[in-house]
Amino acid sequence: MAAAAAAAGKGRALPLLAVAAALAAALLYRAPFSKSLGGEGCSLLPQDHFWIASERVVTLGRVGPAAVEVKGGLINAIAVGDYRSFVLRRPLLDYGDAVIMPGLIDVHAHLDEPGRAEWEGFSTGTRAAAAGGITTLVDMPLNSFPSTVSEETLKLKVEASRDKLYVDVGFWGGLVPENALNPSKLESLLNAGVLGLKSFMCPSGINDFPMTNSTHIEEGLVTLAKYKRPLLIHAERIPDVESDEGIDGELDPRSYSTYLKSRPPIWEESAIRDLQRAMKDTKVGGRSEGAHIHIVHLSDAETSLQLLKDAKHNGARVSIETCPHYLAFSAEEVPDGDTRFKCSPPIRHAANKDNLWEALLDGHIDMLSSDHSPSTPDLKLMEDGNFLKAWGGISSLQFVLPVTWSYGKKHGITLNQLASWWSEKPAMLAGQKNKGSILPGYHADIVVWKPEAEFQLDNSHAVYHKHRNISAYLGKELSGKVLSTFVRGNLVFAEGKHAGAACGATILAK
Numbered sequence: 403m404a405a406a407a408a409a410a411g412k413g414r415a416l417p418l419l420a421v422a423a424a425l426a427a428a429l430l431y432r433a434p435f436s437k438s439l440g441g442e443g444c445s446l447l448p449q450d451h452f453w454i455a456s457e458r459v460v461t462l463g464r465v466g467p468a469a470v471e472v473k474g475g476l477i478n479a480i481a482v483g484d485y486r487s488f489v490l491r492r493p494l495l496d497y498g499d500a501v502i503m504p505g506l507i508d509v510h511a512h513l514d515e516p517g518r519a520e521w522e523g524f525s526t527g528t529r530a531a532a533a534g535g536i537t538t539l540v541d542m543p544l545n546s547f548p549s550t551v552s553e554e555t556l557k558l559k560v561e562a563s564r565d566k567l568y569v570d571v572g573f574w575g576g577l578v579p580e581n582a583l584n585p586s587k588l589e590s591l592l593n594a595g596v597l598g599l600k601s602f603m604c605p606s607g608i609n610d611f612p613m614t615n616s617t618h619i620e621e622g623l624v625t626l627a628k629y630k631r632p633l634l635i636h637a638e639r640i641p642d643v644e645s646d647e648g649i650d651g652e653l654d655p656r657s658y659s660t661y662l663k664s665r666p667p668i669w670e671e672s673a674i675r676d677l678q679r680a681m682k683d684t685k686v687g688g689r690s691e692g693a694h695i696h697i698v699h700l701s702d703a704e705t706s707l708q709l710l711k712d713a714k715h716n717g718a719r720v721s722i723e724t725c726p727h728y729l730a731f732s733a734e735e736v737p738d739g740d741t742r743f744k745c746s747p748p749i750r751h752a753a754n755k756d757n758l759w760e761a762l763l764d765g766h767i768d769m770l771s772s773d774h775s776p777s778t779p780d781l782k783l784m785e786d787g788n789f790l791k792a793w794g795g796i797s798s799l800q801f802v803l804p805v806t807w808s809y810g811k812k813h814g815i816t817l818n819q820l821a822s823w824w825s826e827k828p829a830m831l832a833g834q835k836n837k838g839s840i841l842p843g844y845h846a847d848i849v850v851w852k853p854e855a856e857f858q859l860d861n862s863h864a865v866y867h868k869h870r871n872i873s874a875y876l877g878k879e880l881s882g883k884v885l886s887t888f889v890r891g892n893l894v895f896a897e898g899k900h901a902g903a904a905c906g907a908t909i910l911a912k
């Protein structure tokens with residue numbers, strides 16, 4: 403007969419109970435409260451109280467048979483093992499051997515609205531996210547116009563997103579020279595609810611988002627420390643002395659190797675060296691203790707990675723993200739003229755890619771993000787194929803789950819690792835204590851998917867990005883099909899259909 407245990411919700415008791423789960427035939431974990439969210443048309447399901455179950459639920463640090471009770475937008479209980487005795491009366495959606503996992507949290511996406519909605523937009527971007535199993539996005543402060551660098555411009559973002567969100571969306575603010583040395587300006591932006599700040603150490607490609615130097619960063623961190631929110635840094639810097647390897651006028655701009663030479667690893671290395679003092683300041687007892695530096699889209703798995711490993715080892719509060727395109731592609735395979743692959747920092751050689759995988763598997767790289775950064779197709783200059791002039795940015799939002807899985811399989815990645823890189827760690831970075839795990843009391847943000855289902859990303863495949871043809875993943879064979887996506891208990895995507903209404907929430911820090 404099944405044993406049952408009631409948990410007081412999330413917290414420290416759970417790992418112990420997880421051990422107990424292995425000993426008993428079934429266990430029940432209950433949340434201490436429930437709260438209703440959502441409304442008419444928000445869900446493809448008629449009810450807000452139901453169970454979902456499968457043979458492969460990623461919860462409590464394990465993967466196995468379990469049923470998850472969803473009630474009023476939250477995970478109310480989890481029954482592991484022989485769960486059927488607990489699932490009485492309520493509807494049960496039995497997903498067989500599909501995987502039930504925490505929804506992905508993409509902490510790095512450019513949705514470009516207001517101001518450049520013709521590049522992407524809240525509606526198209528979050529529909530793509532929902533179709534890809536992403537349940538929360540954090541929007542970058544640049545590529546939209548105006549950039550999100552003040553209380554007023556954050557308000558414009560929030561207004562522009564109203565009634566357009568199919569998943570939950572938070573916002574990073576920009577740390578730029580105009581606000582970096584002005585704590586009261588920064589505080590008003592942070593008080594308005596950005597989850598943290600983002601800055602560039604090289605030109606961003608966007609005129610109203612100028613780059614910061616290490617002094618701006620060090621000062622900005624002091625204010626961030628008070629709020630315990632992170633600073634995300636695009637860590638590429640033009641070295642003071644350009645190396646001889648720089649491009650000269652003779653090189654073919656259609657050749658990928660020309661682009662690669664134009665942004666060598668020393669750009670990343672130089673930025674990270676420049677951050678040494680800022681990183682040191684985040685240590686216990688340091689000037690900005692409580693702040694946290696997050697290096698976005700690391701590409702150089704050599705010296706740049708080593709410097710960051712050393713900083714972490716020495717007690718700096720630093721985290722590192724990389725993106726699926728650095729793990730899926732290598733410079734050797736980028737066809738000349740194919741600017742869909744242009745991004746910064748660039749996709750480097752195959753050996754570097756393998757080293758990034760190793761660092762991810764070893765835990766030196768903490769998490770993944772899409773850096774979905776589309777533009778209108780004309781700016782990708784796909785006919786000219788000029789790598790030096792085309793917009794730099796990869797379009798990937800809808801595909802990051804199957805891409806990570808497809809290219810990670812040969813490295814032996816596990817479902818628990820996927821959940822850590824794509825949900826748990828990003829939730830921590832974004833300060834979302836109720837998101838990122840399937841646990842009682844957490845938001846019922848869930849993706850159901852079939853890792854083994856293979857498909858070709860061909861012209862017949864539904865793509866919800868505003869511009870499908872600029873994605874470097876088109877034409878690829880992938881494995882991992884999203885069946886259903888739940889956002890706070892609302893079934894927002896299932897079997898190729900979206901919910902009728904856009905009921906995602908804006909997430910503002912308090």
Ligand SMILES: NC(=O)N[C@H]1NC(=O)NC1=O
Nearest residue numbers: 606607745746775794795
């Ligand atoms: N502005 C912007 O989105 N830049 C992004 N694109 C890219 O490839 N790397 C970036 O940082």
Ligand SMILES: [Zn+2]
Nearest residue numbers: 636698699746
């Ligand atoms: Zn960047």
Ligand SMILES: [Zn+2]
Nearest residue numbers: 510542773775
């Ligand atoms: Zn970006």
